[in-house]
Amino acid sequence: MRIGVFVCHCGSNIAGTVDCEKVAAAAKDFPDVVYSDDTMYACSEPGQQGIIEAVKEHKLTGVVVASCSPRMHEPTFRRAVERAGLNKYMFEMANIREHVSWVGKDKELNTNKAIDLVMIAAEKLRRDKPLISKKFDINKRVLIIGGGVAGIQAALDCADGGLEVVLVEKTTSIGGKMAKLDKTFPTVDCSSCVLGPKMVDVAQNPNITLHTYSEIEEVGGYVGNFEIKVKKKATFVDWEKCTGCGLCMEKCPSKKSFDYFNEGIGTTTAINIPFPQAIPKKAKIDADFCRKFTKGKCGVCAKICPTKAIDFEMKDEIITENVGAIITATGYDLFDFKKYAEYGAGKYPDVITSMQYERLMSASGPTTGHIKRPSDGKEPKNIVFIQCVGSRDKSVNRPYCSGFCCMYTAKQAILTKDHIPDSQSYVFYMDIRSPGKSYDEFVRRGIEEYGTEYIRGRVAMVYPVGDKLIVRGADTLAGSQVEVEADLVVLAVGAESAVGAPQLAETLRISYDTYGFYMESHPKLKPVETNTAGVYLAGACQGPKDIPASVGQGSAAAAKVLALFSKDQLESDPQTALVNAARCIGCYKCVETCPFGAIKEIEDRFGNAKAEVIETICQGCGLCSVTCPQSAIQLQHFTDNQILSEVKALCPSMMEKS
Amino acid sequence: MLLSNKKEVVSGMNTYKIASVDAAFTAEVEERSGQIMSQCYQCGNCTAGCPYTFAYDIPVNQIMRLIQLGQRDTVLKCRSLWLCATCQSCTTRCPNNIDVAGVMDHLRHMAREQGYATEKNVKIFVDTFLESVEKYGRVFEMGLMTNYVKKTGRFWTDMDLAPKVLPKGKLPFKPHPIQGRGKIAEIFKRFREGQRK
Numbered sequence: 001m002r003i004g005v006f007v008c009h010c011g012s013n014i015a016g017t018v019d020c021e022k023v024a025a026a027a028k029d030f031p032d033v034v035y036s037d038d039t040m041y042a043c044s045e046p047g048q049q050g051i052i053e054a055v056k057e058h059k060l061t062g063v064v065v066a067s068c069s070p071r072m073h074e075p076t077f078r079r080a081v082e083r084a085g086l087n088k089y090m091f092e093m094a095n096i097r098e099h100v101s102w103v104g105k106d107k108e109l110n111t112n113k114a115i116d117l118v119m120i121a122a123e124k125l126r127r128d129k130p131l132i133s134k135k136f137d138i139n140k141r142v143l144i145i146g147g148g149v150a151g152i153q154a155a156l157d158c159a160d161g162g163l164e165v166v167l168v169e170k171t172t173s174i175g176g177k178m179a180k181l182d183k184t185f186p187t188v189d190c191s192s193c194v195l196g197p198k199m200v201d202v203a204q205n206p207n208i209t210l211h212t213y214s215e216i217e218e219v220g221g222y223v224g225n226f227e228i229k230v231k232k233k234a235t236f237v238d239w240e241k242c243t244g245c246g247l248c249m250e251k252c253p254s255k256k257s258f259d260y261f262n263e264g265i266g267t268t269t270a271i272n273i274p275f276p277q278a279i280p281k282k283a284k285i286d287a288d289f290c291r292k293f294t295k296g297k298c299g300v301c302a303k304i305c306p307t308k309a310i311d312f313e314m315k316d317e318i319i320t321e322n323v324g325a326i327i328t329a330t331g332y333d334l335f336d337f338k339k340y341a342e343y344g345a346g347k348y349p350d351v352i353t354s355m356q357y358e359r360l361m362s363a364s365g366p367t368t369g370h371i372k373r374p375s376d377g378k379e380p381k382n383i384v385f386i387q388c389v390g391s392r393d394k395s396v397n398r399p400y401c402s403g404f405c406c407m408y409t410a411k412q413a414i415l416t417k418d419h420i421p422d423s424q425s426y427v428f429y430m431d432i433r434s435p436g437k438s439y440d441e442f443v444r445r446g447i448e449e450y451g452t453e454y455i456r457g458r459v460a461m462v463y464p465v466g467d468k469l470i471v472r473g474a475d476t477l478a479g480s481q482v483e484v485e486a487d488l489v490v491l492a493v494g495a496e497s498a499v500g501a502p503q504l505a506e507t508l509r510i511s512y513d514t515y516g517f518y519m520e521s522h523p524k525l526k527p528v529e530t531n532t533a534g535v536y537l538a539g540a541c542q543g544p545k546d547i548p549a550s551v552g553q554g555s556a557a558a559a560k561v562l563a564l565f566s567k568d569q570l571e572s573d574p575q576t577a578l579v580n581a582a583r584c585i586g587c588y589k590c591v592e593t594c595p596f597g598a599i600k601e602i603e604d605r606f607g608n609a610k611a612e613v614i615e616t617i618c619q620g621c622g623l624c625s626v627t628c629p630q631s632a633i634q635l636q637h638f639t640d641n642q643i644l645s646e647v648k649a650l651c652p653s654m655m656e657k658s
Numbered sequence: 659m660l661l662s663n664k665k666e667v668v669s670g671m672n673t674y675k676i677a678s679v680d681a682a683f684t685a686e687v688e689e690r691s692g693q694i695m696s697q698c699y700q701c702g703n704c705t706a707g708c709p710y711t712f713a714y715d716i717p718v719n720q721i722m723r724l725i726q727l728g729q730r731d732t733v734l735k736c737r738s739l740w741l742c743a744t745c746q747s748c749t750t751r752c753p754n755n756i757d758v759a760g761v762m763d764h765l766r767h768m769a770r771e772q773g774y775a776t777e778k779n780v781k782i783f784v785d786t787f788l789e790s791v792e793k794y795g796r797v798f799e800m801g802l803m804t805n806y807v808k809k810t811g812r813f814w815t816d817m818d819l820a821p822k823v824l825p826k827g828k829l830p831f832k833p834h835p836i837q838g839r840g841k842i843a844e845i846f847k848r849f850r851e852g853q854r855k
Contacts, residue, residue, distance in 0.1 A: 342751070392699075393753040430701045460707030460751055474702030476719055481711045 003122055004035040004060040006051055007096075007114075008042035008067035014101040019111040023066065023096070026115045030122045034058055043073050048080040055084035062086070062125045066094040066118045087130030089574070089637060092121040116650060123649040127642045131574035136616040138224035139324040140565045141166060145216055145504070148176020149547055150539025151329035152198050153554030154561075158327075159207035161562040166321045167202065168230055169212040171260075173278035174199055176331055180261065180355060182362040182369075184547060185411040186442035192277055192364065199279040209321075212280060217318060219326070219507050222596065222617060223534025224570045228321045234314040236285035237271070241309035244273060244281035248301035248310070257289035259366070263356045265374060266366025271301045271310075275364055285310075325534045325564055327557045328518060329550075330504060332495040332540040335390025335398065342461045343386065343491060349375040350469055351462060351489045354385075354408060361415055371419050373488055376467065380487030383416055384471045385409045385427045386459050391494030392430065400515065402494035404546040406433045409492045410443045413452040426453045426484050428473050436546070455482055462489055495544035510535050517543045528557045536560050575637040576618035577625060583632035584610045590624035590633050599624060680728035687725050691764045697754040698722045704748030704758045714738035718748055718758060725761070734769040740777030742766075782809050792846045795839030799829050 005027040009015035020038040027036040035058040041047050042065050051063060063086070065077050070093045078088040094117040104110045142158050144151045147169030155167045167174070178184075179199075181191035202208055211230055218229035252269035259266050261274035268274075270290040273283050283301075291298035292312055302310035337353050338346035345351050350373050352360075363369035373380050387409055391402040406429065413425035432454070434440040446452040457474035464470070471484045497516030505512040510530040511519040518541050521529035528536050536557040539550035564570075577590075577598075586609025591599045598617035604610050611633065613624075622635045631640060688695055698719075705711055705719040715737045716724070724733045733739075739762060748758035775781040783806055790802045807813055823829045836842070 388701075392701075395753050395755050430699070457702030458706055458751075458753070460703055460747065472706060474704075474706035474717070474719060476700055476702035476705065476717075479705075479717050479720055481705060481708070481717075 001032045001062055001126055002034045002058065002060050003030075003032045003062045003064060003125055004051070004054050004058060005030075005033055005037075005064045005066065005118060005122065006042050006047075006054075007036070007038040007118070008047070008065065009038060009040050010067060010097055010101075011041065014067070014097050017101045017105060017107050017110045018096060018114050019107060020114075022111050023114045023118060027064075027118050027122070030119055032062075032126055033122055035060060042067050043076050048076070048083075051077070051080050052084040055081070055086060060084075060086070062090040062092075062128065064092050064094060064118060064121045064125055066096045066114060066121070068097040069095050069099075087132075089131040090125070090128055092125040092128070094118045094121040119649050120646045123645045124642050127639070127645055128637065131636060133571040133574050134615050135569040135571055136224060137568065138565065138570050139226075139322050140164070141321070141323040142325045142327060142561050142565075143168065143226065143228055143321060143323040144327045144329060146170075146176070146329035146331055146539070146541070147174030147202075147210075147212065148329060148331045148539060148550070149178040149195060149198075150331070150545075150550040150554040151176070151327070152195075152202055153551045154327045154329060154538050154558045155208055156198065156201055156205065157555050157558030158561055159205045161558065163207065163562065163565060165205075165208045166228075166230075166323060167208055167210050168214050168216060169210070170215055171274070172213045172235065172282065172284045173274050173280070174202060174210070174212065175275075175277070175279065177355075178547060179275065179277070180263070180358055180362075182358050182365075183411060183415060185407045186436070186438045188411065188414070192362075196277050199277065203279045210280065211319075212282075213284060216504060216507060219509070220597070221322075222619060223532075223564075224324045225616075226323050226326060226534065228323060228326075230319050230321055232317045232319060234316050235282070236287070236290075236310065236312055236314045237283045238309045238311050238314075239280065239282045241307040242282045242305075243307055243309075244278075244283065245306065246273060246283075247304050247306065248283055249273065251300050251304045253298065253300060254289050254291050257286050262359045262366050263353065265352070265356045265359050277364070283309075285312075325536065325561045326508065327536045327538055327554075327561065328504070328508065328510070328530075328541055329538040329554065329557075330498045330501060330541040332544060333498050335396075335493045335496050337389055337491050337493050339396050340389055340491065343389070343459065343489065344462045344464070344469070345389075345491060348462070348464055348469060348489075349373075350380075350487065351491065353491055353493045354405070354412065355493070357412055357490045361412070361419060369419075371416065371488075378467075378487070379420055381420065381423050382484065382486045383413075383423060383425045383488045383490060384459075384469075384484050384486040385413060385425060385490045385492060386471075386473075387427065387429045387492045388458070389491040389493050390496070398494060398496065398515075400544075401433060402544040403433065404544060405492040405494060406431075407436070407439055407442070407546065409490075410434075410446045410452070412490065414442075414446045414450045417450040417452075424451070424453065426455060426471075426486075428455050428457060428459050428471075430456070430458060436548070455484075457482070462486075495540060498541065501541065508532065508535055510537075517541065528553055528560055534564070572616045573620060574615070575620045575635070576615045577613045577620070577622070577633050578636050579611050579613060580632045580634065581610050583630045585630055585632070586610055587629065589627045589629065593623050593627045594618075595621065595623065674727065674729060674732075678729070680730045683728045683730040683733075684725055686768070687761060687764060690768070691757065691761045693756050693761055695722070695726050695756075697756055698726065699754065701753060703751040703753060707747035707751045709745060709747065710738075710741050710743060713741050718742075718762070721765075722756075722758065722761070725765075733765060734772060734774040735776050737776050738762075739766050739769055740775075740780040779810050779812070782806060788846075792843055793835075793839075794833045795836035795842040796834070798833035800831055801833060803829075 007020045007024040009020050024036045024038040039047050063081050081091045082088040096114040100110050100114050141164040143166045144155050155165045158165045178195050184191050214230050214232045217231040220227040248271045249269050252271045254270035256267045257270045259268040271285045287293040359365040360371050390398050416425050434443045455475050457476045459473035462471050469486045471486050473482050475482045501516040510532045520527050538553040538557040598614050602612045624633045625635045702719045705717040742762045744759050746759045786805045790797050
């Protein structure tokens with residue numbers, strides 16, 4: 001074998017703390033290494049060309065590049081090696097940036113470690129075998145999880161691109177958080193007026209199958225061929241028959257049911273359609289409040305329903321959908337404001353969340369758009385907004401900035417003046433974060449034209465005196481305490497990951513951060529991809545985002561899926577498990593342990609039981625390989641011999657002793 | 659309506675020079691208090707909840723800022739340190755879990771050690787209190803009062819309370835030392851020895 005070693009400086013990223021020339025010189029002495037050199041940027045065009053030319057000139061049969069993480073540039077170099085005429089698996093990468101130069105400062109120690117890593121890579125390369133990818137068909141359907149604005153945008157774009165879309169939504173209607181908003185910043189256009197038509201488009205698009213009040217139960221398969229089990233929860237109303245006429249809502253005697261859509265401001269009936277523009281506009285029975293379920297008798301809705309759609313016996317149903325890609329657009333939830341006891345959250349009825357305030361301002365809300373205090377229905381005159389409730393607060397484990405609260409608070413203060421011209425709004429803030437297009441101008445307009453009083457400081461406590469709430473805070477700019485007599489206190493609650501987000505991530509086999517937000521593949525260059533092939537992200541499930549950003553990501557994820565589906569077949573990764581039939585004893589421990597169902601039981605021509613790997617399903621995790629009592633099943637490109645040779649290269653003396 | 663209890667501005671804006679930043683002061687406060695001063699992002703919640711801001715010359719959030727800026731002199735000579743009641747509102751409310759009241763406590767220690775004791779009467783009261791405890795193992799109120807008045811010359815301090823307190827026997831004329839007061843005196847002795855090291 002003729003190995004070439006290329007040691008990358010990565011500008012000063014590696015060369016700053018690693019002597020790259022020395023590493024390249026040391027590599028010349030390794031077995032089978034016939035060429036070695038250092039290069040300024042191995043990934044650059046001239047860098048790659050240098051590799052290709054060296055392969056041809058020195059008749060190399062394998063290449064080691066010592067540079068950054070394989071996450072970054074392994075595909076780049078594999079392509080370069082392929083262009084040079086080699087099999088792209090005759091390549092190994094030594095990570096001397098993330099694992100060496102960025103973590104250590106001592107140049108001598110770093111250089112020694114880099115030499116060791118190059119040696120390990122070369123030893124592995126000596127035992128590499130050319131691998132050939134298999135091709136497999138892809139199912140050009142896409143599953144979109146979450147029917148908020150990001151999911152809606154992704155669904156419409158995919159459907160416009162000719163794909164069959166399955167849209168799964170947890171609640172009974174699509175629309176998400178945006179459907180609850182009254183107006184949107186910075187243009188103050190009506191939220192349901194801009195979202196409504198898109199929701200209707202989803203309902204009418206023949207390419208989109210909509211499963212609302214449904215959740216993802218199980219995800220099997222792999223990119224190109226996922227098998228999804230969707231749980232359609234029982235609504236107790238046959239949606240084939242329900243026309244959304246709303247007669248049941250008029251007659252339902254259980255009128256004190258919790259109104260989830262209106263955030264508990266006001267009540268609804270046990271059988272209800274959440275809001276007038278709901279898509280699909282179908283009724284659902286809330287079993288927690290329905291008298292038929294809680295007391296055993298009632299059934300008024302069943303009598304009144306003109307289409308006989310009510311079915312109290314309805315059960316949850318599991319359906320299967322086969323798709324080739326998944327877009328996760330599960331959005332966010334709001335911080336539980338009750339954790340701020342000092343603000344009287346959950347204790348005083350006139351201390352409400354910003355989302356409840358949206359519902360109070362919305363024409364489709366419980367007060368038909370008239371701002372009234374929840375306690376006595378009076379119109380508030382002094383309204384205090386407190387920002388950063390559940391944002392930038394380590395003491396409640398929410399150290400991050402939710403990003404959009406500054407803007408929606410500015411909007412709510414402006415709208416308050418529109419609703420009640422003789423009102424005065426006060427905003428307690430720490431910093432105003434308004435870096436979007438026309439965002440800061442919007443905040444300034446609130447201050448200059450609408451007279452919103454901004455007070456720089458946090459609030460320590462809120463307590464009632466008579467029918468007023470006293471808000472005591474600090475004005476750090478004036479260096480004093482401040483008290484405001486308020487009629488209504490609105491807490492600008494921050495965003496947190498959606499309820500159940502970590503569990504769904506585990507079902508989808510994607511990663512999530514400490515706070516439950518999903519991890520993108522690269523924070524800058526792969527914002528809508530995940531590290532699981534075929535699973536994409538859109539919207540606030542990845543981190544708090546406002547509407548324009550969520551819509552942008554919805555379209556971006558759709559573009560990624562359309563690009564993936566532009567081919568009819570995908571290449572499978574050949575780094576899969578392979579059974580050595582001569583050693584296999586047919587115990588099928590591997591079949592039991594494989595998480596992907598990639599191993600099947602076969603009989604050889606003598607009728608002996610053997611295992612066989614289905615290459616296109618195998619994900620190369622290696623579980624089978626450690627389970628096999630015979631070491632008959634080996635992960636190609638990571639065989640036991642290769643791993644042992646790496647260990648032996650690193651510590652030869654210890655290997656001999658043991 | 660906005661009810662501001664903004665006090666009279668005590669002094670005009672002072673220019674502090676970056677060159678006067680005493681990093682050793684910041685480090686000393688951090689080391690003694692175990693708190694990380696750079697974690698304070700000036701939300702103002704400590705001042706918002708502080709019941710003594712009305713009497714302070716520098717609100718507590720500004721004290722935190724001045725520590726970050728290494729302004730030893732300004733911080734250690736400020737009156738607020740001596741007026742702090744250690745009620746812990748600031749510590750409870752701090753979103754960054756900084757023990758603000760603890761920092762104030764350490765600043766008081768530093769102020770004493772480094773010869774700043776702006777509120778002389780508070781210092782005298784505290785010292786007299788401790789003298790009494792050292793002597794009797796508990797406070798002898800009458801003695802404390804007499805000594806305090808003697809040292810400060812504030813003859814009429816709390817005199818109005820006497821008619822209410824005396825008949826109830828709350829202010830005995832003779833000390834009631836505890837058993838084992840020698841042990842309490844030992845504590846003081848150990849403290850002084852520790853200080854000398």
